[in-house]
Amino acid sequence: MIRYVFAGLAAVGLMAAVLTTVSLVHAETPAELCQRVGTDNEFRPVPHALMDKVMSAFGAHDLSKGAGKGPIWRCMAGKVVACVPGGERYCGRADTQVMATSDSTDFCRTHPGSTTIPTAVTGRDTIFKWSCDGDTPKNGGPVRTVDPRGFVADYWRVID
Template structure:
């Protein structure tokens, strides 16, 4: 059984976190769309853990530091950065300076690495002679211009 003082302390600590999570949901419901990525409050860490499938051993700080939220359609959406995952807006440009430079140095290459194209491109690229060319679209874009598979709705 918890002592009254300890119980009061735990409630005092938990209430601001619950309020933070509710504030994020209420904010998104009110404004509808906001493309600015913001760090998640501590209260959203358990939901981010579940949405992205992190194990119970994954430190909360790791999840919080790598996860951001934004508002789309009145809902809260989460993204967790990774080695090749970007949370920023997608690059749908059909001409990339990095890809062009790569092809000048590597004419005829059947692929252009993300180090040259950037991780935010929605296309796979190849070199046709010294010219960069789109091979295929590799990622879908959501209605706000972000790579759709990187963002998960918070239910």
């Protein structure tokens, strides 16, 4: 009886090893994943195999702006899209709130008439140009477009 139990356990172990090996032989590529899921908002680090395409899409100069953070990708309408965070480029969801933040209000009180409110104050995720009308923040309208999932469209480029 014990011999059959051990034989059964050995067979299960062998089957698990075979299935693991088969799954390792063909890992799903980003393009295959995006074709399967269509659209999702999960950020993933760009794999080495896609780095040349990302460099081509953004250029070496743009990649250097995101030094230390690394490019990320997600799926959009069945395509692989990538973003390189850093500098003014924010890869997260865009802030489409038309009302000024309390930080912007504080900035305008201490810098009345300023022609711009720095992104360090407004946040890199805003899509609007902000200035101070006297000591009151003024929304100068959008300067960036947002994709259907709520991300700044210009920051994300189709890779594959």
